[in-house]
Amino acid sequence: MPFIFNRPHPFIFNSGSILIPGIFTFLLILLFRPLGFNSLPLNYVVAFALGFGLIASTVVWFTVKILKFIAPKWMDEDSWTLGKEVLLIFTVLVFIVLTIFFIFFGINVTEHGPWELFKMVFIKTLLFSAFPILFMVLFEQYNYQRKQLKEAEKLNQKVKAENGDLDVIHSITAENGQLILQLKTNEILWAQSDGNYLELFYLNEAKEIKKELIRNRLKNLAELLPNDTFFHCHKSFLINLHQVQKVQGNARNFEVILRYGNSPIPVARSKSSELKQKISRTI
Known part of the structure; x- marks a missing residue:
């Protein structure tokens, strides 16, 4: 298992890296309506979905920028690994969970206590995010490897x-x-x-x-x-x-x-x- 996490992995941080989590969050809330959204009218659900989508994109951007500032060596693109990618994603998810928790707790939209609310947000966020994140990581690895091999072959011909x-x-x-x-x-x-x-x-x-x-x-x-x-x-x-x-x-x-x-x-x-x-x- 440690060997798998030490495998090289592309560090991709562009507009897609910021927009895709926001779009995914918007669609997830709109289609599945977790965290009690199923009891709200559609216009409220759309508004919440847009808001939380914006939060997800902002958190991704903020997390990467902060980590590059406080830990530039760890964030070095040339030493990026699958393990670092997983840890970065988990860190982003934790920040998203904390942001959602404080919003829910601040507007008092549930009858749950703080700890129960945090557990609910954390568990449901991980459950809904696990498969899409795994798919994205594997796709990134496969797609970038394929592109690199094609580029390498072109260079080898020269x-x-x-x-x-x-x-x-x-x-x-x-x-x-x-x-x-x-x-x-x-x-x-x-x-x-x-x-x-x-x-x-x-x-x-x-x-x-x-x-x-x-x-x-x-x-x-x-x-x-x-x-x-x-x-x-x-x-x-x-x-x-x-x-x-x-x-x-x-x-x-x-x-x-x-x-x-x-x-x-x-x-x-x-x-x-x-x-x-x-x-x-x-x-």
Whole structure:
């Protein structure tokens, strides 16, 4: 079970993410009339349905904005998982339940005590929301994964051997300017950040992968190398686009496989469009 919740999941927050919960709430109240709405005239039900639909959309927007402000690392889109998505949805539902509870309690529309009213609102909200939410989460995962695979396949059709200026010599220096290595374009594979250091992976003359630990930041290395060939695809990775063998997609973002590397390298969601453009220009 923990493995399932650790699966990558797309973080989708757009106008649909705000409108759909409101529309669903409106239809739910109008069609099923829970929480005692069946005793009210139709015009009152429509008014309540519109009001609670607006509340649901507002709560979704407010919850995501607040969490991004107080917990930006936890809300990082590139590390979003199915477990985080479920927890976010549950948090939104709790806020909706509390909002409905305080409204009902404030206008005193039921004869229930506070605790009984809260339990009724909480249980009925979860019961009516469980199936639609499960459907939406699974659909999001399936639909986004399908789109990513299609995009990855398009990129793979463009990825091929490049015979351009691969013999250009690049000087790799430390943060203090000390020369560490001099490598040709096709010898540099990728670099990975490691705190105040970076690990540079490159090929020696025997085509063996070597690693050099350099006291420098990945951002500084990216500025040293030509950005039409080397791509800062993720906050922790810089790759040589000429070494890309395959692009693959998961439910969250793209990953690249390099010719001399077995482990996939992540591409930040914010860098996906740039990856497509750069691969098109590089080949």
